Amino acid sequence: MRVGPLKVKAQLFCGDEAAMGPGKADLLEAIGREGSISAAGRDLGMSYRRTWILVDEMNRCFREKLVEATPGGGRGRGARLTGAGHSVLQAYRDLEHALAKASAGDPLARLDRLLRDVPLKAAL
Amino acid sequence: MRVGPLKVKAQLFCGDEAAMGPGKADLLEAIGREGSISAAGRDLGMSYRRTWILVDEMNRCFREKLVEATPGGGRGRGARLTGAGHSVLQAYRDLEHALAKASAGDPLARLDRLLRDVPLKAAL
Numbered sequence: 320m321r322v323g324p325l326k327v328k329a330q331l332f333c334g335d336e337a338a339m340g341p342g343k344a345d346l347l348e349a350i351g352r353e354g355s356i357s358a359a360g361r362d363l364g365m366s367y368r369r370t371w372i373l374v375d376e377m378n379r380c381f382r383e384k385l386v387e388a389t390p391g392g393g394r395g396r397g398a399r400l401t402g403a404g405h406s407v408l409q410a411y412r413d414l415e416h417a418l419a420k421a422s423a424g425d426p427l428a429r430l431d432r433l434l435r436d437v438p439l440k441a442a443l
Numbered sequence: 444m445r446v447g448p449l450k451v452k453a454q455l456f457c458g459d460e461a462a463m464g465p466g467k468a469d470l471l472e473a474i475g476r477e478g479s480i481s482a483a484g485r486d487l488g489m490s491y492r493r494t495w496i497l498v499d500e501m502n503r504c505f506r507e508k509l510v511e512a513t514p515g516g517g518r519g520r521g522a523r524l525t526g527a528g529h530s531v532l533q534a535y536r537d538l539e540h541a542l543a544k545a546s547a548g549d550p551l552a553r554l555d556r557l558l559r560d561v562p563l564k565a566a567l
Binding site: 378 | 448449450451452453454455456457458460462463499500502503504505506507527530531534535537538541542544545546548549550551553554557558559560561562563564565
């Protein structure tokens, strides 16, 4: 997330795999909203394949699946967040909120005072 | 930086250019230690070209240069951090410290409880 000129990225790892981060959190939110994995991916401008890879990574990194297919076929097809999915999304957003709050302090003010508004042109 | 399973990255931007981040902070530290831009780059396993690009980006993004060539030629050649260089490095490390402290709270504990130790094998 952004705090003025600062970009802060929080990535949660399970071994070497990225379990949760800004892109996956946005995807969870979109799945909850759209009720469908492919509609959520389309909404975020993500390829079908990429969307499913992210869902698979999340589902494999947590003790319970975060996303599950809605039971039933035909027009009832779709996906929803599980209880664990809602808990992980909420905890991640709370973490981002804590990081944003911690960013907006004296060290960033000191950096900001020294920072130009626009960089000088590249010499190299 | 890492806090248990969490990786937090703080990047400061000047317009679209990355003014300061973990790699540049490490480079500033290495330049202070080595007294030379190329020795600092070698120490971090960075190419000569990449090292100079990072120094140039930093110097163009702040109101004062962070790194300057040591006056004098021959054996006196080298580089040092300016006052602004020391200030930016310290403020960035203080910011990282504040972020690490803010990370180590309840939201991360909630995520950690739900996280597996090792991911399940990929299905895709």
